[in-house]
Amino acid sequence: xxxxxxxxxxxxxxxxxxxxxxxxxxxxxxxxxxxxxxxxxxxxxxxxxxxxxxxxxxxxxxxxxxxxxxxxxxxxxxxxxxxxxxxxxxxxxxxxxxxxxxxxxxxxxxxxxxxxxxxxxxxxxxxxxxxxxxxxxxxxxxxxxxxxxxxxxxxxxxxxxxxxxxxxxxxxxxxxxxxxxxxxxxxxxxxxxxxxxxxxxxxxxxxxxxxxxxxxxxxxxxxxxxxxxxxxxxxxxxxxxxxxxxxxxxxxxxxxxxxxxxxxxxxxxxxxxxxxxxxxxxxxxxxxxxxxxxxxxxxxxxxxxxxxxxxxx
Amino acid sequence: xxxxxxxxxxxxxxxxxxxxxxxxxxxxxxxxxxxxxxxxxxxxxxxxxxxxxxxxxxxxxxxxxxxxxxxxxxxxxxxxxxxxxxxxxxxxxxxxxxxxxxxxxxxxxxxxxxxxxxxxxx
Ligand code: FES
Numbered sequence: 001x002x003x004x005x006x007x008x009x010x011x012x013x014x015x016x017x018x019x020x021x022x023x024x025x026x027x028x029x030x031x032x033x034x035x036x037x038x039x040x041x042x043x044x045x046x047x048x049x050x051x052x053x054x055x056x057x058x059x060x061x062x063x064x065x066x067x068x069x070x071x072x073x074x075x076x077x078x079x080x081x082x083x084x085x086x087x088x089x090x091x092x093x094x095x096x097x098x099x100x101x102x103x104x105x106x107x108x109x110x111x112x113x114x115x116x117x118x119x120x121x122x123x124x125x126x127x128x129x130x131x132x133x134x135x136x137x138x139x140x141x142x143x144x145x146x147x148x149x150x151x152x153x154x155x156x157x158x159x160x161x162x163x164x165x166x167x168x169x170x171x172x173x174x175x176x177x178x179x180x181x182x183x184x185x186x187x188x189x190x191x192x193x194x195x196x197x198x199x200x201x202x203x204x205x206x207x208x209x210x211x212x213x214x215x216x217x218x219x220x221x222x223x224x225x226x227x228x229x230x231x232x233x234x235x236x237x238x239x240x241x242x243x244x245x246x247x248x249x250x251x252x253x254x255x256x257x258x259x260x261x262x263x264x265x266x267x268x269x270x271x272x273x274x275x276x277x278x279x280x281x282x283x284x285x286x287x288x289x290x291x292x293x294x295x296x297x298x299x300x301x302x303x304x305x306x307x308x309x310x311x312x313x
Numbered sequence: 314x315x316x317x318x319x320x321x322x323x324x325x326x327x328x329x330x331x332x333x334x335x336x337x338x339x340x341x342x343x344x345x346x347x348x349x350x351x352x353x354x355x356x357x358x359x360x361x362x363x364x365x366x367x368x369x370x371x372x373x374x375x376x377x378x379x380x381x382x383x384x385x386x387x388x389x390x391x392x393x394x395x396x397x398x399x400x401x402x403x404x405x406x407x408x409x410x411x412x413x414x415x416x417x418x419x420x421x422x423x424x425x426x427x428x429x430x431x432x433x434x435x
Contacts, residue, residue, distance in 0.1 A: 011431035014380030079379040
């Protein structure tokens with residue numbers, strides 16, 4: 001049965017993030033949607049933006065890494081911390097700056113020294129509308145790992161995998177991210193980075209605004225397969241969302257670099273999004289989610305629409 | 314100060330429309346939807362999102378900033394359990410809509426848009 005698709009609106013975009021964030025999270029995993037006006041000082045904030053709620057394992061692993069480093073942090077998420085890119089993409093650019101500012105004012109309540117976003121869109125929007133007199137520097141989450149890489153290296157165990165590294169270089173910040181991801185991967189013992197030529201992604205990230213063209217995507221995976229790669233490693237959740245399904249055709253897994261980092265650091269984690277996408281069947285996924293949908297009291301018909309749009313994109 | 318009924322326009326002009334007025338020092342949104350006319354705070358209680366640009370599903374309005382969703386038929390209750398949206402009493406007399414405001418003031422329309430739907434078939 002085909003799902004009656006609903007057009008993307010603020011309601012569907014944000015409710016999908018809100019709902020799937022809960023459904024796709026590890027049991028007991030929580031995040032703050034609003035920091036109190038007089039929040040306790042916290043040096044680090046992990047920021048989960050809208051579509052990053054579909055791949056919550058990334059924020060979860062980031063938190064586990066910070067715990068292993070004994071660093072104090074708070075995780076903020078929910079639509080309440082949207083960077084403003086949704087408003088821009090919905091055709092309301094006049095709302096974008098205000099939403100970006102509100103999010104940063106919210107972070108500033110805890111007077112952090114660094115705010116780390118998972119999504120490159122957030123990186124770009126916050127860079128475009130920086131908060132005057134912010135206590136914090138905003139950076140991509142890869143920045144934090146590189147900052148503490150020397151402390152993490154002794155904790156790593158070998159990950160014996162052959163990988164192709166997918167990257168984007170459409171802007172200076174994407175080039176920096178790609179460099180940091182490569183630095184992190186090179187620090188993981190046992191990991192063999194293969195000399196691929198076709199792993200370059202379009203635009204600033206895959207999937208949403210600049211999806212990788214199907215023939216380029218197929219060529220990237222064909223090359224990875226020919227190189228006998230175990231995995232294609234991606235820098236962003238959006239690339240992860242677009243490329244996972246290719247495992248069904250090419251047998252090469254798509255992994256976010258945080259997944260490899262977690263393996264190296266012995267952090268147990270699950271990837272529900274990947275499990276769901278690889279079923280290749282919406283109703284199978286709905287059957288898997290049904291107990292949690294019922295327990296959390298969600299409307300199954302709406303969840304079906306959100307899952308169809310987010311997972312089978 | 315005693316409250317006052319403020320005239321905001323002809324009933325017919327609100328059908329399927331979201332308008333926002335400056336009344337005294339407040340922004341007040343007035344919308345004709347779900348078979349009624351509702352007046353509510355023009356600024357969202359979360360972070361002051363522009364409520365006249367809300368999406369509409371029956372009598373539930375969704376703020377365009379972060380999608381807090383308020384039920385106008387249930388005193389502005391936020392459906393996820395967040396803070397409610399302040400509402401104003403409305404009366405229609407001889408086809409003219411009035412909003413009960415905290416003091417005598419005039420209403421100046423700032424913006425008017427057709428209601429956008431929360432759920433639209435693709
Ligand atoms: S300002 Fe309305 S939901 Fe945040």
